[in-house]
Amino acid sequence: MVGVMPRKKQLSPDRTGFGVRLAQLRQERGLTQVQLARAAGATQRAISYYENEAGYPPADAIIRLADVLGVSADELLGARNGKTRTIKKEKQDPQDKRLWKKFRQVAQLPEKDQRAVIRLINSLARTS
Secondary structure, eight states: OOOOOOOOOOOOTTOOOHHHHHHHHHHHTTOOHHHHHHHHTOOHHHHHHHHTTSOOOOHHHHHHHHHHHTSOHHHHHTSOOOOOOHHHHHHTSHHHHHHHHHHHHHTTSOHHHHHHHHHHHHHHHHHO
């Protein structure tokens, strides 16, 4: 018997697989696999595994991923084709996308540095 890799399952055009949805949502938010993994308490390897549709994450990971991506777990799983929260609409503007990416980077900073950034933003917002 010759060792042949099985082909990926072909999805119908109206249905998108979990991995494709996860990758698309992550990219729309300007996140790398590493950034998404850190924000969701996972590893980059796990995110890659899910995006390549090798398997589904456990329920608690789905909830964390959905929360980080700003969608419901139903939407992430494809059970409901609802609209994503306001984040998606804001992400359509390139400037908003860049800002969102920077805020995600700030979220990775130590708490003390996060507070310093927030104080700076607050002081700048008051002067405008």
